Amino acid sequence: xxxxxxxxxxxxxxxxxxxxxxxxxxxxxxxxxxxxxxxxxxxxxxxxxxxxxxxxxxxxxxxxxxxxxxxxxxxxxxxxxxxxxxxxxxxxxxxxxxxxxxxxxxxxxxxxxxxxxxxxxxxxxxxxxxxxxxxxxxxxxxxxxxxxxxxxxxxxxxxxxxxxxxxxxxxxxxxxxxxxxxxxxxxxxxxxxxxxxxxxxxxxxxxxxxxxxxxxxxxxxxxxxxxxxxxxxxxxxxxxxxxxxxxxxxxxxxxxxxxxxxxxxxxxxxxxxxxxxxxxxxxxxxxxxxxxxxxxxxxxxxxxxxxxxxxxxxxxxxxxxxxxxxxxxxxxxxxxxxxxxxxxxxxxxxxxxxxxxxxxxxxxxxxxxxxxxxxxxxxxxxxxxxxxxxxxx
Amino acid sequence: xxxxxxxxxxxxxxxxxxxxxxxxxxxxxxxxxxxxxxxxxxxxxxxxxxxxxxxxxxxxxxxxxxxxxxxxxxxxxxxxxxxxxxxxxxxxxxxxxxxxxxxxxxxxxxxxxxxxxxxxxxxxxxxxx
Numbered sequence: 001x002x003x004x005x006x007x008x009x010x011x012x013x014x015x016x017x018x019x020x021x022x023x024x025x026x027x028x029x030x031x032x033x034x035x036x037x038x039x040x041x042x043x044x045x046x047x048x049x050x051x052x053x054x055x056x057x058x059x060x061x062x063x064x065x066x067x068x069x070x071x072x073x074x075x076x077x078x079x080x081x082x083x084x085x086x087x088x089x090x091x092x093x094x095x096x097x098x099x100x101x102x103x104x105x106x107x108x109x110x111x112x113x114x115x116x117x118x119x120x121x122x123x124x125x126x127x128x129x130x131x132x133x134x135x136x137x138x139x140x141x142x143x144x145x146x147x148x149x150x151x152x153x154x155x156x157x158x159x160x161x162x163x164x165x166x167x168x169x170x171x172x173x174x175x176x177x178x179x180x181x182x183x184x185x186x187x188x189x190x191x192x193x194x195x196x197x198x199x200x201x202x203x204x205x206x207x208x209x210x211x212x213x214x215x216x217x218x219x220x221x222x223x224x225x226x227x228x229x230x231x232x233x234x235x236x237x238x239x240x241x242x243x244x245x246x247x248x249x250x251x252x253x254x255x256x257x258x259x260x261x262x263x264x265x266x267x268x269x270x271x272x273x274x275x276x277x278x279x280x281x282x283x284x285x286x287x288x289x290x291x292x293x294x295x296x297x298x299x300x301x302x303x304x305x306x307x308x309x310x311x312x313x314x315x316x317x318x319x320x321x322x323x324x325x326x327x328x329x330x331x332x333x334x335x336x337x338x339x340x341x342x343x344x345x346x347x348x349x350x351x352x353x354x355x356x357x358x359x360x361x362x363x364x365x366x367x368x369x370x371x372x373x374x375x376x377x378x379x380x381x382x383x384x385x386x387x388x389x390x391x392x393x
Numbered sequence: 394x395x396x397x398x399x400x401x402x403x404x405x406x407x408x409x410x411x412x413x414x415x416x417x418x419x420x421x422x423x424x425x426x427x428x429x430x431x432x433x434x435x436x437x438x439x440x441x442x443x444x445x446x447x448x449x450x451x452x453x454x455x456x457x458x459x460x461x462x463x464x465x466x467x468x469x470x471x472x473x474x475x476x477x478x479x480x481x482x483x484x485x486x487x488x489x490x491x492x493x494x495x496x497x498x499x500x501x502x503x504x505x506x507x508x509x510x511x512x513x514x515x516x517x518x519x520x521x522x
Contacts, residue, residue, distance in 0.1 A: 051455040052430040248429070248456050316433045316453050339432040339455060368451065368458075 023068025024165060024227050032244055040134035042069040045246040054249035055341040058212050059382075061241030062171030064233055065250060067218065068226065069133035071161040073143055076126035079153035084127060087146050087289055088118060089272060091282040097124035100192045100209055102280050104272055105131075105139060110293025111268040112275070114139050115260060117209060119194055128160075128205075128220070132262050136161060146289070165226025169233055169242070170216030170253075172384075177237040178217055182206070186217075200232030211250065213257025214384055252338050255347065256382035258308060264320055264335045265306055265349060273302040274351060304332065305357040308379035311346035311365065315372035318348040323366040331356045334365060340381060347381050348374075394422050395514055397488050401464070401504060402513035405446075406520075408488065409464045411504055418464060419492045420452060420483065423517040428454040431483040436472045436493055443467055443496060445503055450493065452483065465503040467496035 020043040029036060034045035045066065048054060057063050075084055084092040090103035097120050105113040114135040119128045131139040140159045147157045169178060175186055184197030184206055194207035205220040221229055234242065251261065260266050265275050271294060272281045283295050311318065318337030323330045337348030350363070359378050364371035400408045406424035410417045425431065433453035443449040448460035472494050476482045482491040498504070508516060 046456070047429060050430050252455060314433070316435060316451065316458060317455075319458070339453075341455070 021069070023066055024223055025066045025068060025167075025230055028227065028230060029066065029244070034244070034246060037247075039247055040069065040132075040136075042133060044069060045244070047246040047248045048244045051246070051248040051252060052341050054243055054245040055252050057241055057243040058171045058214055058245060058249065058253055059342055060172070061243075062169055062173040062177055062216070062237055063212075063243055063245035063249070064230065064237070065168040065170065065245050066230070067166040067168055068223075069136075070166055071131040071133065071136035071139065071159065072164045072166070072220065073129040073131065073140060074126065074158045074160050075129060075143075075155060076158075077153075077155040079155045080126055083147065083150065083153050083155040083157070084118060084129075085286060085288060086150065087143060088116070089281040089288065089290075089294070090118070091285040092118060092120075092127070093285065094282075095120045095127075098122035098193055098195060100194060100207060102192075104266075104277065104280055105142065106272070106288065106290030106294065107268060108290055108293065109269075110271045110290045110297055112262070112266045112270060112272060113142055113268065114262055115266055115277075119205075119207065122195055130166075135262060163223050165221040165223040165229075166218065167221075167226060167230055167233075168210055168216060168218040169237070170210045170212040170214045170245075171242075172215060173237065173240045173242070174214070174216040177233065177240055177242060178206075180236050181232055189217075200229055200236075202226075202229040202232070204229065211257075211259055212253040213259070213380065213382055214253075249341075251336075252341055255336050255338055255349070256340055256342055256380065258349070258380035261336060265351075270304075270351065271297055271302065273297055274304045274306060276306045301354065303354055304351050305354050306335065306349055306351050307357050307376050308381060309348055309350060309363055309365075309374040309376050310343075310381075311348075311372055311374045313373045315365075315370060316367045317346050318350075318365045318367065318372075318374070324350045324352050325364040325366055325371055326352075326356045326362070330366075331363075337365075342382050347377075349379075396421065396510035396517075398510045400488065400510055400513075401507035402510070402516070403446075403462060403464045403507060404516065405462045406517070407462060407464050409504065409507060410492075411498075411501075414498050414501065415470060415495055416465060416467070416498055416504070417492045417495050419487060420461060421513070421517065422487045423520070425483050425487045425491075428452065428457070428459060428483075430455050431480045433458075434476050434480045434483065434493070436477060437469050439469050439471055441469045443469060443494070453480075461493070463496070464507055465496065466499040468499075469494050470497050471495040 029045040037046045088103040100119040117130045181200040207218045210216045322334040324332040332352030340347045363374045435451040443463035
């Protein structure tokens with residue numbers, strides 16, 4: 001037996017040879033029986049009990065994630081809004097205090113440097129930009145460079161990643177578990193909102209955001225307190241079926257929810273329109289990096305589109321970079337694929353020629369030299385059932 | 394779990410059980426544990442030839458696809474359809490229900506080139522990271 005394909009090889013490769021960075025929770029993961037692997041220069045848990053079991057825990061109960069490898073950049077000052085408008089694609093002016101928005105850091109050519117979440121502080125004073133681990137150094141350098149290009153702006157850009165602890169709890173029981181540990185009014189924190197509070201005695205920013213397609217929270221704490229919060233949540237959720245969840249299930253969860261992964265669906269040479277993220281680009285908000293390139297692509301129509309598919313015959317799982325065929329020729333590549341633990345069949349996303357895209361149209365995935373039949377389907381592949389009432393949000 | 398004493402092992406974590414000139418092969422408990430949840434098994438057909446140290450099939454987990462290597466030269470006489478239908482058998486019963494192939498040996502001496510169970514236990518322990 002030998003592994004012939006490793007997902008996210010690009011993310012794994014960067015920084016090879018240098019000592020791996022660790023989060024404050026590293027020894028806890030080892031004690032919980034996690035398999036620790038190199039990821040984007042970090043030593044991170046890929047799984048504990050197993051990817052299937054962890055995935056199902058998040059869909060059916062709740063899961064706890066160490067996100068200490070992600071980066072946090074603080075943007076403050078009178079011109080913070082003007083600065084963020086210039087370096088992101090979404091409309092930061094539409095972001096109310098205490099709210100968060102998904103956005104992209106575009107490059108000049110209309111490609112994507114990273115996808116990010118921009119949080120506006122509840123008091124309205126400043127923003128926090130959360131970036132991916134694999135792009136952290138690149139993003140910070142980019143943001144600081146663009147700060148330098150705008151001496152006219154009164155704005156401070158500060159990398160706070162090394163001081164910030166970040167974990168997430170996701171799943172239908174997440175709110176009940178967190179509710180036992182805090183006085184904060186969780187029902188008042190709607191989707192893509194955040195508020196300050198204390199959870200299990202740990203001061204935290206409590207954000208109703210995540211990367212799984214489930215309800216849940218991401219917590220930002222002082223880095224030296226994140227372990228206390230992790231321990232308290234694990235204990236509080238024990239009877240509910242809460243499990244620690246590694247990067248393996250994090251990937252299958254986000255794929256089912258059709259959330260992009262940088263390096264797969266997004267890259268320096270894949271534009272937001274090609275990735276199906278036009279909704280996060282507001283061309284009319286004023287000038288921003290890459291705006292002209294993105295507008296030009298919108299004018300002509302993107303040459304490629306990201307589509308969802310499911311395999312309709314057996315033949316193994318589609319994986320990143322596998323060729324996609326139609327009419328006997330290659331029309332694109334798989335960006336992400338997996339056996340869906342929730343659906344029980346193979347699913348994937350592919351970046352293919354525009355003309356070949358369309359729900360219901362057939363594709364074939366070249367899996368180890370054999371074409372495996374697939375059909376394009378609507379995404380997300382999985383959508384959680386939402387309660388009828390908005391529960392006071 | 395310790396490797397069953399009646400098996401021989403490859404450095405690539407396949408096992409072999411000899412019964413006359415037919416051997417049964419599969420992947421070790423260590424291998425299934427390293428791979429995680431097995432989702433797909435691809436095997437050759439009866440009558441196909443397999444070659445020692447060459448890949449004969451693929452075992453996929455959620456996170457990766459892995460080649461499986463033949464411990465000996467020979468011809469496939471039977472493949473385990475149960476494991477093709479239910480790949481998670483490999484996780485549940487790597488040494489019994491989840492055998493992969495039965496192979497008619499070309500050269501019985503090749504079996505002696507493989508590790509015995511105690512040697513494999515040491516080898517697998519060292520291979521852990």
